[in-house]
Amino acid sequence: MGQQKVLFEAKDMFKSFGVTKALKEVKLELKSSEVLGLIGENGSGKSTLASIIAGIWAADSGSMFLEGQQYFPKNSMEANYSGICMILQEKSTFDHLSAANNIFIGAEKRFVKAGILDGRRMKREAAKVLQEIGASHISPSDMIGNLSFEDGKLVELARAVSIKPKILIVDETTTALSRTGRDILYLIMEKMKKGGNSVIFISHDIDEMVDKCDRLTVLRDGNYVDTLEKKDFSTQVIRRLMVGREISDNYYRTDSESCKNEEIVLQVKDVIAGKLDNISFSLHKGEILGFGGLADCGMHDIGRIAFGLLSTDTGEVKDAKGKKIEAPAQAMSRKIGYIAKNRDQEALMTNSPILDNICIASYDKLSKNGCILPGRENKFVDYLADQLEIKMQDSKQYVMELSGGNKQKVALAKWLGFGADILILDCPTRGIDIGIKSNLYNLMIKLKKEGKSIILISEELPEVIGMSDRVIILKNGRISGEFRREAHPTESLLIDYMV
Amino acid sequence: MKNQKENIVLKKINFKTIFPYLGLVGVIVFFQIYSGGRVLSTANFKAIISECFFIIIGVTGYIFIMAQGNLDFSIGSVMGLCCATAAVGAGIHPLLAIPFAVVPGIIAGYINGFVHVKLKIGSLIGTMSVQYIVNGILVLALAGGSLTAPISMLQWNTLTVKFIVIIIVLSAGFYVFRFTAYGKRCRAIGSCAEAAKQSGVKIGKLKIAAFMTVGAISGLLGFFSLIRTGTSTVLTGSELFMNVLCAALLGGIPLSGGAGAKFSSAVIGSLTMAFLTNGMVLMGLSTYDKQLIKGIVFLITIAISFERKNLVVIK
Ligand SMILES: Nc1ncnc2c1ncn2[C@@H]1O[C@H](COP(=O)(O)OP(=O)(O)OP(=O)(O)O)[C@@H](O)[C@H]1O
Ligand SMILES: [Mg+2]
Numbered sequence: 027m028g029q030q031k032v033l034f035e036a037k038d039m040f041k042s043f044g045v046t047k048a049l050k051e052v053k054l055e056l057k058s059s060e061v062l063g064l065i066g067e068n069g070s071g072k073s074t075l076a077s078i079i080a081g082i083w084a085a086d087s088g089s090m091f092l093e094g095q096q097y098f099p100k101n102s103m104e105a106n107y108s109g110i111c112m113i114l115q116e117k118s119t120f121d122h123l124s125a126a127n128n129i130f131i132g133a134e135k136r137f138v139k140a141g142i143l144d145g146r147r148m149k150r151e152a153a154k155v156l157q158e159i160g161a162s163h164i165s166p167s168d169m170i171g172n173l174s175f176e177d178g179k180l181v182e183l184a185r186a187v188s189i190k191p192k193i194l195i196v197d198e199t200t201t202a203l204s205r206t207g208r209d210i211l212y213l214i215m216e217k218m219k220k221g222g223n224s225v226i227f228i229s230h231d232i233d234e235m236v237d238k239c240d241r242l243t244v245l246r247d248g249n250y251v252d253t254l255e256k257k258d259f260s261t262q263v264i265r266r267l268m269v270g271r272e273i274s275d276n277y278y279r280t281d282s283e284s285c286k287n288e289e290i291v292l293q294v295k296d297v298i299a300g301k302l303d304n305i306s307f308s309l310h311k312g313e314i315l316g317f318g319g320l321a322d323c324g325m326h327d328i329g330r331i332a333f334g335l336l337s338t339d340t341g342e343v344k345d346a347k348g349k350k351i352e353a354p355a356q357a358m359s360r361k362i363g364y365i366a367k368n369r370d371q372e373a374l375m376t377n378s379p380i381l382d383n384i385c386i387a388s389y390d391k392l393s394k395n396g397c398i399l400p401g402r403e404n405k406f407v408d409y410l411a412d413q414l415e416i417k418m419q420d421s422k423q424y425v426m427e428l429s430g431g432n433k434q435k436v437a438l439a440k441w442l443g444f445g446a447d448i449l450i451l452d453c454p455t456r457g458i459d460i461g462i463k464s465n466l467y468n469l470m471i472k473l474k475k476e477g478k479s480i481i482l483i484s485e486e487l488p489e490v491i492g493m494s495d496r497v498i499i500l501k502n503g504r505i506s507g508e509f510r511r512e513a514h515p516t517e518s519l520l521i522d523y524m525v
Numbered sequence: 526m527k528n529q530k531e532n533i534v535l536k537k538i539n540f541k542t543i544f545p546y547l548g549l550v551g552v553i554v555f556f557q558i559y560s561g562g563r564v565l566s567t568a569n570f571k572a573i574i575s576e577c578f579f580i581i582i583g584v585t586g587y588i589f590i591m592a593q594g595n596l597d598f599s600i601g602s603v604m605g606l607c608c609a610t611a612a613v614g615a616g617i618h619p620l621l622a623i624p625f626a627v628v629p630g631i632i633a634g635y636i637n638g639f640v641h642v643k644l645k646i647g648s649l650i651g652t653m654s655v656q657y658i659v660n661g662i663l664v665l666a667l668a669g670g671s672l673t674a675p676i677s678m679l680q681w682n683t684l685t686v687k688f689i690v691i692i693i694v695l696s697a698g699f700y701v702f703r704f705t706a707y708g709k710r711c712r713a714i715g716s717c718a719e720a721a722k723q724s725g726v727k728i729g730k731l732k733i734a735a736f737m738t739v740g741a742i743s744g745l746l747g748f749f750s751l752i753r754t755g756t757s758t759v760l761t762g763s764e765l766f767m768n769v770l771c772a773a774l775l776g777g778i779p780l781s782g783g784a785g786a787k788f789s790s791a792v793i794g795s796l797t798m799a800f801l802t803n804g805m806v807l808m809g810l811s812t813y814d815k816q817l818i819k820g821i822v823f824l825i826t827i828a829i830s831f832e833r834k835n836l837v838v839i840k
Contacts, residue, residue: 327544334721335723336724352723353580353727354722354723354724355725355726355727358724364723366723371717371719371720372719372720372723373720373723374717374720375713375716375717375721375783375784376717376783377716377717377719377785378712378716378783378784379719382709382712382713382716382784383720386709386710386713386721386724386725386726387724387787389706389709389710389726393705393706396705396706397700397704397705397809398704398706398709399704400704424784440724443833473571524733
């Protein structure tokens, strides 16, 4: 291993956003043919560092070397030309363009002959790339806006592969992907390595990091902490380096009794909608109901119908009193809250201050005689931000400036402040670090004890198993299995029901 | 980990935040010099208020539409039509002129909203069509002539009345925009409609409500136009849209709406527009010269505000 040559190096990197020092003298060394993991808590500067390498931001100071040459990209296109390409944490495809257009965005020149874009050749090539990465279920002419979040990510991957990069940066993408999507990603990473190229891989899943990475660089609060060799990997050590203190191993629920409360708070009956095909289930008071399945199984639509976002073709969604729920505002009047998987486009107004994002669901509560006083709003937000330990400058800061995990906390704060009795969480731990994750799990347990009910939709089977009173597995839009907590379903058993 | 409240965030002086203020001061200083000190004289105060009146009230209604990221092209023609209906009402009884002006405005606003929300036509195209339809109706109804109001109504057109109306409309607008759920939700829609919807905002309803508000305001302006000139012609209101949009953009309200829409912009922009128009009158420019200059100013502001859409966040 030691004799591998250095492919890329970054030294003394500094970057501030206003008063936030996102990077302080950070360094990074990437050898050829390796997967380097970049790990750290939310807001530790991983995305910032990665974005600088990919030419999206410029560092305040510091120097970078690609294959021994000074490297200083002015923008991401230039980084692409130098062979560096990044998959962003958030969705970064163009909704109104087709998959093919997205894959070859910025490279359309390749298909232009005598001033005319050869759309057909572009689609053919796009199909080839999609085929190559194993995502042939996406058609090149599909509009991105009509694809699921995951498929959008796969299109981004296809775009990256089509550039044939020397360095591929994957920022917190796995949690947006289902098993099949992940396998596609891992395969691409493997191929990169075989071809003598390298990958910078960012994830909050320590087991995944240990499994996939050759070396691990740890950041904490914008500081470089350490780089571990594969032989020194241990979950405990990594965690300690990340957080700066010992963190307990087990953060899921410890009890093994499922909820026995018979009181129904939400009932879904014979619903056909979106990808769902004849779904019925009921949610009980104080219950955590988990949903799992493969990418296309329709589990994300469960959240959408339960919140009244997606209207049903047949069947109905009813509350405790048997009243129908057909629109989000209606769902909210029954104290239901929902956090979409596509956080930046659906759950948050990233172009607005944190304050507005947290208060928006609670205006009715915050107003007195029709008037919402700034003082009340501030108190409300400060309390929630403190509770959830949101890392921010102040509540006037725009959400788009926050790190991924902190954005998620803002979305959670909105519904905690609203006081939801039923919380629908679609991939709630996407992009959240272990510290916050365990906070979130504790919070879920606390809410459960208070008699609130939770629908937990997640790609992470351990999480679904670890937190739910009952797990429902979907397959092709139908329920293929249901397991109570005391039955102790294992991951492999659930997978059998998924495929 | 805690809110770093104690960090005093130094405001980076950004050209775009101070542009509206610079614009206002620049316009005043320029005309003060070139008109030989007449702009800031007590004699001119009344003219400024009159000039400001229609713009500032128009922008106060318009800011709700703009906060949602929408536009309404039809306000001028609606004002024209409402001026005519007000004249008809005034013929029955002078006090009837007010409801006769406002109600058709609200109806026109509802139609705008319906076209945009229910028929799902972009506000640009939708309101533009409505503008032509309303204009057509007005031309047909006036049949080449004009309607007049009883002379007695002209005495309502005093500085005090205008001043009071401005104060009332401005404070009501400010209050609703800043301190009520409605105003906050309007901005939320402009910021991200999908997220607003998933937070319980009834987008369609609020959009229609904003169009109706602007319609009502246009109607009110139709009434004031009637008591100012005593007549209703096909040209009534024809300058309103341009003046209001220009004022809004000069004041710094972004076309994309959202959290960047500030109420102070409405006031600053209106004053700038009023001083600009008034200054040009004082300098004795012809209507065509005025239009030429306004067109150029409009273009410059659009160019500057368009960049704002990329939202350089000011901390
Ligand atoms: N555009 C921006 N403007 C202001 N501050 C920013 C901006 N982008 C990032 N920051 C701040 O820089 C810090 C580092 O953020 P970064 O996104 O790099 O974290 P991260 O390690 O990727 O976290 P996560 O795991 O949550 O994605 C955070 O405190 C964040 O609030
Ligand atoms: Mg990040």
